[in-house]
Amino acid sequence: MPYTFPKSQALFERAARSIASGVNSGIRKMEAPVPLYFTHGRGPELWDVDNNHYLDFQLGQGALLYGHAPAGMADVIAAQARLGTHWAAQSELEIDVSERIQKMIPSAELVRFNSSATEVVLAAFRLARAHTGRKLILRFEGHYHGWADEGLVGFANPADKWGDDETPARLHPSKGVIPEVLDQFVMVRWNDIDHLRRVADRHRGQIAAIVFEPVLCNTCCIEPVPGLMAAIRELCDRDGMLMISDETITGFRFGAACAQGYYNYRADLTILGKAIGGGTPFAALAGTRAAFAKILSGEVVHAGTLNANPLCLAASKWSLDQILALGQNHPAGIQRLGRRLMEGLTALGQANGVPLRPQGPGLIFHAVMLKPGATEGPIRDYRDYVRRHDAPRWAHLRRCLLEEGVRAIERGLWSICLPHEERHIDLALERAAIAFRRHASTWQAPA
Ligand SMILES: Cc1ncc(COP(=O)(O)O)c(C=O)c1O
Numbered sequence: 001m002p003y004t005f006p007k008s009q010a011l012f013e014r015a016a017r018s019i020a021s022g023v024n025s026g027i028r029k030m031e032a033p034v035p036l037y038f039t040h041g042r043g044p045e046l047w048d049v050d051n052n053h054y055l056d057f058q059l060g061q062g063a064l065l066y067g068h069a070p071a072g073m074a075d076v077i078a079a080q081a082r083l084g085t086h087w088a089a090q091s092e093l094e095i096d097v098s099e100r101i102q103k104m105i106p107s108a109e110l111v112r113f114n115s116s117a118t119e120v121v122l123a124a125f126r127l128a129r130a131h132t133g134r135k136l137i138l139r140f141e142g143h144y145h146g147w148a149d150e151g152l153v154g155f156a157n158p159a160d161k162w163g164d165d166e167t168p169a170r171l172h173p174s175k176g177v178i179p180e181v182l183d184q185f186v187m188v189r190w191n192d193i194d195h196l197r198r199v200a201d202r203h204r205g206q207i208a209a210i211v212f213e214p215v216l217c218n219t220c221c222i223e224p225v226p227g228l229m230a231a232i233r234e235l236c237d238r239d240g241m242l243m244i245s246d247e248t249i250t251g252f253r254f255g256a257a258c259a260q261g262y263y264n265y266r267a268d269l270t271i272l273g274k275a276i277g278g279g280t281p282f283a284a285l286a287g288t289r290a291a292f293a294k295i296l297s298g299e300v301v302h303a304g305t306l307n308a309n310p311l312c313l314a315a316s317k318w319s320l321d322q323i324l325a326l327g328q329n330h331p332a333g334i335q336r337l338g339r340r341l342m343e344g345l346t347a348l349g350q351a352n353g354v355p356l357r358p359q360g361p362g363l364i365f366h367a368v369m370l371k372p373g374a375t376e377g378p379i380r381d382y383r384d385y386v387r388r389h390d391a392p393r394w395a396h397l398r399r400c401l402l403e404e405g406v407r408a409i410e411r412g413l414w415s416i417c418l419p420h421e422e423r424h425i426d427l428a429l430e431r432a433a434i435a436f437r438r439h440a441s442t443w444q445a446p447a
Contacts, residue, residue, distance in 0.1 A: 041068025
């Protein structure tokens with residue numbers, strides 16, 4: 001029988017009386033039929049208040065690379081809590097963590113910590129502007145760089161307003177934003193190197209930095225085309241711009257050296273979030289000594305009461321040690337499992353007449369649901385995704401999967417974690433088979 005969620009429903013109704021809209025992050029409202037309330041997790045498994053059991057591929061929006069409640073991490077956090085939860089001062093732990101990052105990421109000559117990647121993005125933009133004396137940041141359509149005014153420009157442009165292919169519009173998905181923020185950005189489509197070069201040439205001498213998600217995880221998990229990272233590096237070197245790699249999702253997931261190791265490029269500044277803290281509110285800016293110059297000189301302000309919080313540092317040190325211990329075996333292990341899951345889901349799609357086309361490098365991937373009549377083949381950029389992905393049909397399948405105990409991110413992203421094993425993938429596919437059958441027999445395209 002499909003799961004039901006009466007206790008989550010009741011808690012959500014209660015929450016709405018004291019928490020605005022009942023949730024603490026807008027995206028959580030997307031969870032259908034109701035935002036879920038969880039009691040506990042273990043590795044890749046999760047239980048909700050209705051005692052439903054899930055194989056989790058949402059994994060704290062990708063932060064839980066080490067799974068839910070790893071015992072080792074729980075121990076170091078508990079031990080640290082007994083010594084002190086917050087000092088707003090120095091501790092040896094912060095050096096332990098920054099030295100590990102230095103060891104893992106070749107471009108990480110220096111590091112600064114914050115509590116969220118949104119903050120780190122703002123620090124990186126500020127540093128780049130101070131570094132170059134220029135105001136523009138070049139960014140790509142559909143890329144997400146946190147929820148602040150500056151992070152969301154051009155993230156979810158509606159098709160009727162996104163402008164022509166050569167000059168993508170600078171739109172913001174939120175009201176209440178300072179309008180001048182939009183003027184600080186230049187928009188480019190992802191994965192079109194000639195277009196990128198033309199836009200960079202048009203604004204030559206005015207751009208402080210190029211920022212990107214190395215894999216466009218927040219829109220369809222789109223890998224960079226061959227040559228794109230080299231082109232960004234070359235343009236940055238040519239024009240004195242900083243190359244900012246937003247590795248909030250890819251950091252440590254794609255290996256110890258992150259996506260810049262996996263795709264072989266060297267960034268000036270790197271944004272690290274999610275897996276660096278293993279589920280604690282922790283994030284870091286890493287980069288070259290040259291890129292950090294204006295913080296070193298004291299001309300750029302970087303601050304935060306909770307920066308380098310010892311609980312997060314203890315969790316981070318433990319987390320990074322897991323990656324270091326895996327050595328060359330990471331990310332091959334999670335990649336193999338993810339690819340198996342992608343193949344299994346594709347096969348279920350074929351067997352049930354469901355046009356699901358999982359896309360991505362396996363250790364993370366997106367469930368593309370093709371619209372009726374859409375052409376086949378990998379999705380290349382944000383516009384292509386909006387044109388070909390059937391979001392309502394995916395949402396229907398996602399709900400069927402959830403009701404059978406398989407949980408992916410609401411918008412279609414699936415992450416694999418280190419404690420996932422073959423048996424979890426087998427069970428997920430067994431459950432997914434039931435979900436696909438139910439989806440296929442109940443889905444009705446909107447009229
Ligand atoms: C690529 C990217 N950058 C920045 C952020 C913002 O991170 P946080 O939610 O920790 O502020 C996210 C969050 O999902 C992200 O995916």
